[in-house]
Amino acid sequence: MSAAAAMPESGAPDGADRLAVRKTYKLYIGGAFPRSESGRSYVVRDPAGGFLANAALASRKDARDAVVAARKAFAGWSGATAYNRGQVLYRVAELLEGRRAQFAEEVRLTSGAPLREALEEVDAAVDRWVWYAGWADKIAQVRGGANPVAGPYFNFSLPEPAGVVAVLAPQDGPGSALLGLVSVLAPAIVGGSTAVVVASERHPLPAVTLSEVLATSDVPGGVVNVLTGRVAEIAPWLASHMDVNAIDLAGALGAPGALADDLAVAAAENLKRVLRLPAADWAADPGVERMFGYLETKTVWHPMGT
Amino acid sequence: MSHNGPMDGITALAGLAASDASLRRFLHGLPGVDEVGARARADVLASRSIKTDSKRQAIDLAISMIDLTTLEGQDTPGKVRALCAKASRPGFGAPPVAAVCVYPDLVPAAVAGVAGTGIKVASVATAFPSGRAALDVKLADVKSAVAAGADEVDMVIDRGAFLSGRYLTVFEEIVAVRASCGDAHLKVILETGELGTLDSVRRASWLAMLAGADFIKTSTGKVAPAATLPVTLVMLEAVRDFAAAGGRRIGVKPAGGIRTAKDAIRYLVLVNETAGEPWLDPAFFRIGASSLLNDLLMQRARMETGRYAGPDYMTVD
Numbered sequence: 001m002s003a004a005a006a007m008p009e010s011g012a013p014d015g016a017d018r019l020a021v022r023k024t025y026k027l028y029i030g031g032a033f034p035r036s037e038s039g040r041s042y043v044v045r046d047p048a049g050g051f052l053a054n055a056a057l058a059s060r061k062d063a064r065d066a067v068v069a070a071r072k073a074f075a076g077w078s079g080a081t082a083y084n085r086g087q088v089l090y091r092v093a094e095l096l097e098g099r100r101a102q103f104a105e106e107v108r109l110t111s112g113a114p115l116r117e118a119l120e121e122v123d124a125a126v127d128r129w130v131w132y133a134g135w136a137d138k139i140a141q142v143r144g145g146a147n148p149v150a151g152p153y154f155n156f157s158l159p160e161p162a163g164v165v166a167v168l169a170p171q172d173g174p175g176s177a178l179l180g181l182v183s184v185l186a187p188a189i190v191g192g193s194t195a196v197v198v199a200s201e202r203h204p205l206p207a208v209t210l211s212e213v214l215a216t217s218d219v220p221g222g223v224v225n226v227l228t229g230r231v232a233e234i235a236p237w238l239a240s241h242m243d244v245n246a247i248d249l250a251g252a253l254g255a256p257g258a259l260a261d262d263l264a265v266a267a268a269e270n271l272k273r274v275l276r277l278p279a280a281d282w283a284a285d286p287g288v289e290r291m292f293g294y295l296e297t298k299t300v301w302h303p304m305g306t
Numbered sequence: 307m308s309h310n311g312p313m314d315g316i317t318a319l320a321g322l323a324a325s326d327a328s329l330r331r332f333l334h335g336l337p338g339v340d341e342v343g344a345r346a347r348a349d350v351l352a353s354r355s356i357k358t359d360s361k362r363q364a365i366d367l368a369i370s371m372i373d374l375t376t377l378e379g380q381d382t383p384g385k386v387r388a389l390c391a392k393a394s395r396p397g398f399g400a401p402p403v404a405a406v407c408v409y410p411d412l413v414p415a416a417v418a419g420v421a422g423t424g425i426k427v428a429s430v431a432t433a434f435p436s437g438r439a440a441l442d443v444k445l446a447d448v449k450s451a452v453a454a455g456a457d458e459v460d461m462v463i464d465r466g467a468f469l470s471g472r473y474l475t476v477f478e479e480i481v482a483v484r485a486s487c488g489d490a491h492l493k494v495i496l497e498t499g500e501l502g503t504l505d506s507v508r509r510a511s512w513l514a515m516l517a518g519a520d521f522i523k524t525s526t527g528k529v530a531p532a533a534t535l536p537v538t539l540v541m542l543e544a545v546r547d548f549a550a551a552g553g554r555r556i557g558v559k560p561a562g563g564i565r566t567a568k569d570a571i572r573y574l575v576l577v578n579e580t581a582g583e584p585w586l587d588p589a590f591f592r593i594g595a596s597s598l599l600n601d602l603l604m605q606r607a608r609m610e611t612g613r614y615a616g617p618d619y620m621t622v623d
Binding site for chain 1: 612613614615616617618619
């Protein structure tokens, strides 16, 4: 320490002139942190234009790899018991809580909000995550049921996860960077689907940190994959991908042109579930619409005997 | 016969089969394989980038080289019929595959399934995959497959005999199987995953070629590791040298573990750069695979439609 402090470029021991560590973040695909296949990255800036970090600029091939990873993880994640999924998600909330200060700092830097508001957003995000985790073993009771039928059968409706979900995280707006991200990601995975998230282009740091949290949690690799980059570049490939089963257009709603319309049209080719909910106040009660939007209902007829 | 290596002319090799000792002198006189070098060479070739039009051609070429295989205990004539239908019309505008490869008792179903399409029927035989049966049982296995209409026979060598140095036993067995094949093509499976070293792969390749193989094939697919690029590189060098020494042009068939279009294209690059263009032909290079076809078709669909394809839209088998 003292030797390092003596070196001229290390600056003063109080850290004021310390050489900055200019971070270059990577993607999160299949539980690993690869660079973009394209080798590209972009600069993330704060509202005043100051340098925050470099983030990977994902290409269509990264999106393709992420879908492959999500598909691979789907059998295990959807096959886990609902109770187990809930426990795994609770554990993520604990880890989020442990990184409270880091998340708050990133929210503050990226959005320019005062620290107090940033802390409120982080707390709300952790609460939101816990709320969704609690839903894991309750979805089947609330959304499924035993149906009365005129015949010697039991008839059940069972909610099942849609499969691989492409989540376009909200791009801008108050509370979008972390709370908005959690509010679109958690409902996708709680029911057993696996997700490919396209993070906010201008505010990707909370998403990057969230992927670090997920990597050290019990969530299996590939259940959540995080891409940073341009929505307009990546989303069309996800929307048209035949192995993606649902897409949340939250991140495309404010985009120039008719991006959301184009994505919905592309998604129709394999009848993806398209979630196009109106721009939300992320601090408000989220309701169950998003969570239930990623469920398919399977109806089972079972002979009663006699 | 001196043991100065393969370049003495294939005609001079005719006397090799006189004894274990003469075969051993020849096979152990082959230059050794630099394993690190072979792996490095395979890695370099594997990193080559094949894009757009070249990729389109490579995908179609790879499809036309596939021996579409089903070698499971639960195979049925119905499954073989489905396989044959897929072999002749893979869909997405793709060309038919080269052959279907089945167990001997399912050859009649395969022959009926591909009738009139020009697709060959290959049958594994000789107590596949272990090869542990008496010679007359193996020969009866081959004869039944050929009698049922198999165009190609995939035999396994006796790895136990090969590894303990009884080369003449292996040689004579291949010759006997060759004689039982009649007009059918003979592919000799070396099962490189059990041979241990690339030196052994080179020796087994030469042994099989000298004994009359039409194709040398890496693996049964039942042993890991199955086909790898370095092993295939050594086998391609062997067929190239055999032809250069005045022998016939022998084919190569990697089988097992080739599952993605990217893998398949790597093998095509390896063929082009090692044996050369004459081998880029279904008559001289085949890929033994079952799940590979779906991946090639997904790539083809992606190039045709401009959207990434999904396995939900491909047949399961």
